[in-house]
């Protein structure tokens with residue numbers, strides 16, 4: 322077989338209609354490319370400045386749409402409308418590799434438009450790097466600490482310090498650290514048990530049958546807001562986990578797998594309840610190690 326038989330053969334152009342030079346089309350390409358670049362910048366700046374998601378989401382959508390319009394209008398006006406045939410001998414000679422890419426674009430009068438398009442695409446590409454900034458800095462161990470420390474008084478939501486006599490038997494109070502009212506991971510339930518607690522409650526952290534446990538559910542972080550006195554159970558309303566405050570707030574029902582951490586309690590010189598330190602166990606749902 323002749324080695325030249327399978328070589329692609331040039332297209333035979335029957336008719337070629339170059340698109341008319343259109344300053345309107347060129348203007349559309351230019352304006353949409355500039356608009357795409359401007360919206361790409363707006364996206365990056367508003368994202369880095371912590372702007373509303375509607376602003377930077379809308380800016381990114383507008384940049385992508387304008388760039389798509391610019392690219393389409395650019396190529397519509399750059400390539401001719403061609404009718405061509407692929408010459409074939411008998412038998413068929415294949416023709417693999419023959420492509421409309423052989424068709425030359427119209428004159429390179431669009432170099433400015435090409436540069437505008439490349440610039441807009443480059444700006445959009447660079448602006449898409451902006452979300453990388455949101456990856457840091459690392460929170461470190463701040464998610465593992467609370468506002469509790471040795472000597473911090475227990476206070477009510479109004480800021481009043483609490484004495485043991487303020488909580489009746491079977492009673493429950495929502496408590497905050499003295500300088501951390503509203504800090505949710507530090508919220509605590511103070512309960513006066515109806516009988517002395519048993520293991521694994523840390524007895525040395527109990528004052529006058531008062532125990533304090535983290536209010537943050539160890540399943541998914543909802544507030545454990547309910548106490549059923551009749552069966553002495555703490556109850557999380559989100560997924561019905563139940564904890565036993567007389568037994569170290571161990572889970573007795575539901576999806577929570579860990580006990581509510583116990584806050585070490587003591588009394589200060591004026592008889593007010595204070596923490597003897599932060600929680601020993603991590604508050605809320607388990608965090609990855611690191």
Ligand code: FES
Nearest residue numbers: 538540541557560
């Ligand atoms: S968050 Fe408490 S049971 Fe799911």
